[in-house]
Amino acid sequence: MTGEIGQLALCLALALALLTSGAGFSGARASAAMARGVASASALGMLVFIVTAFSALTYASIVSDFSILNVAQNSSTLKPLIYKITGVWGNHEGSMLLWVLVLSIYTAAIVFARRTHERMTSAALGVQGLLAAAFLVFILLTSNPFVRLDPMPFEGAGLNPLLQDFGLAVHPPILYSGYVGLSASFAFAAAALITKERDWVRAARPFMLAAWIALTLGIALGSWWAYYELGWGGFWFWDPVENASLMPWLIATALLHSTLATERTGAFRSWSLLLAIAGFSLSLIGTFLVRSGVLSSVHSFASDPTRGLYILGLIFGAIGGALALFAWRAPSLEDGAAFAPVSRETTLLLNNVFLAAATATVFIGTLYPLALDAMTGTKISVGPPYFALTFAPITVALLVLVPFGPRLAWKRGDARSTARLLLPAVGIAVVAGVAILAMTAPRSLAGAGAFAVAAWLLAASGIDASKRKLRTASAFASALAHAGLAVTLIGVAGISLWRSEALEVLAPGETMYVGSYALRLDGVEGKTGPNYQAARANITVLRDGTTIATMHPEKRFFPAEGQETVETAIRTTIFTDLYVALGDRRDQTRWVVRAYENPLAPFIWLGALVMAAGGFAALWARLTRPRAVPDAITAPAE
């Protein structure tokens, strides 16, 4: 019964998506108030039916209804309840259902957020409805989660144990809120082109901010998961799936900055529209990369060529359609006021140029191997050294420029007063760099540089916070987000430059050394979890001869799935992580133990949280004062 309800709900949602689309586009005409009402109502109806379908699948998973193929393949009665729920999106079909669920939530949010620009909002609903319809057809034709299985098995195949983890359980919904959130910017951009609305940013910006916050948190969560779950001690592997989430983030960041100018002075109007289109296009490309199985990745996902082909068609349709609309209509949207070479607009321009270039390097590194394989059959991979040589220098150059932006006035800035204000930050940066060079071992010029840049960003954010009297909440938000960048940079420098690693085979009673710690293996014992068997090591951590902690890394075996996972043990003091993973068993008593001391590693994710907090502050400022008319404020920033 559950399956039939879900199936029916999906079909009804598709019908309403098409209605939303048709009525939404008709509502773009000034006289069609009736169509606008229909579009709003059917968008909300679509949300109701997609929630119904999603609930049906969740219910089937909770009660272990193995007459549904998807549940039988991805769940088992032995699985803890929390993973029965989160396992719903741990597989292809369920995750696509989650995708349209998030899309319909954003669509409903557009309905509720509309106050002005009725015609544009209606056209935006039309675009959202069209996207929802395309994805619903995709689900119904190639990825139906409600397909029946007959005869019904007694036990399901279980969920990939790597996904039976809280961090990864909440990762997809957050990341999708970002990916799919960019659809709202895309829809508003397309709607602005359709209705020739110049002032589209104000309506779209809350959605941009929400999507950016979700992407920031989603990427950070994914990176944190990889850090503690894969047992390799790294936080970013330049894996294509990771890159697929980084590219929309970079473009969303560029979009947030370019639209500052577009909203304020009308500058970069066409460019901002193009970025909004590009951001969602990269989300779609990311979905294609992850879901089509064209990638060889540390993330393993089910793959099916017809799905890849369909998504590819969808990408071409969406990108091609949007770009055609852009080419046709953008010339009629005039750019705003001119600006001097020294002005905030120029810094935003540079920000966008660097972010676009950084995105391009990631794009090429991710897609070049695929293109080469498709054209010549040669299989290559592009690893971390490539990204260290391309992405890193561009990003560092961008970070150095960050503090200038918020200091300069719109249209025409004063270079001298800006320089005077930032002089203390330069001093602090130099002192920080020299201090790091003098105090750390091994001595690292790159480390000194990274700390100098981080200090420069932090000091400038501090100056912003004090000197500008936090006149506006958005100034505070940008200072916070930029400080978050500095915190992440410190973490990345710490783990990349000063980590210690040790790899030993230990018998009980033996000791190994990593960084300033001594680790004594006291023994390895068996342990039984709810749906796994584990080997659990008891390791005593000593520093200068005194015991400071005991740690228990595990190796788990999941019989239902026939898989093993590594559960690392991490002891953090915020300033350094002691990271221990249990490797293979060598003989009766000896085990391979891998340990790292990762200085400053927690700063990586702490910085992401600070950045997201900056995003929240900006969103809060935006939502609590929605009636502000930015064009009326023409006073320079200082």
Added chain:
Amino acid sequence: MNAKKRRRLAFAIAILLAGAGAAALVLAALKDNVLYFYSPSDVHDKRVSAGVNFRIGGLVGMKSIRHGKGADVSFAVTDGRTEVPVFFHGVLPALFHEGRGVVALGALNDAGVFQASEVLAKHDERYMPPEVVDALKRSGRWKENE
């Protein structure tokens, strides 16, 4: 030329310069940092020279795993036609077993032993790295439903 056109031109030039800079970086980085994927037969047929980094993929040879001192381990990667000996110092992935798919990253030494710096195994029972499937198909050893 009015201010608007001038600004547009400056914008275009900035984008072009950044594009050229990024392209130069990308080309320089790609030249030296691309890793080719070879099956054991490719390694033999193409006479891959020592010291060149690449990825090798195939199945772990039956009864080929030997543990050495400490975390040293050696094994063979095979595609059913050719075998390449591999040496690795590190932690083997959880699903590393004889007869199962594996991908390793490293370079051959002068003795023709592949010195692996990283070893990846397939992530679950159902999934096989696509390159390995491809290599096995080429050597005629691929069985569906394996």
